[in-house]
Amino acid sequence: MNKLEDFFKLLADETRLRVLHLLSYGPLCVCQLTGIMKEPQAKVSRHLSKLRDGKLVKTTRQEQFIEYRLADDHALLMALISILHDYQNDEYWKQDIQNLAFKDVFLNECKHK
Amino acid sequence: MNKLEDFFKLLADETRLRVLHLLSYGPLCVCQLTGIMKEPQAKVSRHLSKLRDGKLVKTTRQEQFIEYRLADDHALLMALISILHDYQNDEYWKQDIQNLAFKDVFLNECKHK
DNA sequence: ATTCAATATAATCATATACGGATATACGAA
């Protein structure tokens, strides 16, 4: 189907918007996202699944981790992301960006648990 | 609040998308929209109310009719509408555009009932 | 002021979606 309505349904959730925003700066694995966003793993994973089902993100396994990245062949998504950068200044987003700076730290935390 | 999530919630409905699309070509009253879209008046009206609550459309009374138009001061909406014109070619939208050509006919039908 | 036409809202029902906690799966490493 791939209807416009379904595309916007995927965007109509704060958690998924935060994920897409973070991924717009580069690929991340699930444990990095849970670390950066301070959200339960199940919650992050469930939303990632929906994004993947909707073809908004893609995955590849990198050793122990599963790396998520934006589906850069999704033209509408990419166009939207770029205009969002201009219009959005949500508190969550700012915080996420700050935490994103420590993405390598979060990755190491995953490894040692 | 005016959160991004709520903005996309408003877009995550086929009826509301059709309305926004039609209004992107110019203002229309409720009875014209029901005529063009072939949808029940209550349905159209309820969705228009939501769009108005979310500041995506504005209204002015024109004699007997209430004219709806896009909130052209909503920068994100306007940016989005313009990219949608490039990416969307839904069947509904095509049909709506065809019917839009007869908007004056639909307006007259309102007057005579 | 009353009436009528245009639009809005209410009530009910059905469906969809999110969450938390627990558990399952899958894959790399030993």
Place this chain on the structure above:
DNA sequence: TTCGTATATCCGTATATGATTATATTGAAT
């Protein structure tokens, strides 16, 4: 093959949203 870790899914529940039908409201015209 077995174990451990990273990720995914299930279950139960709470909430949200949409369609339909009927009714209410609002303002213009008489």
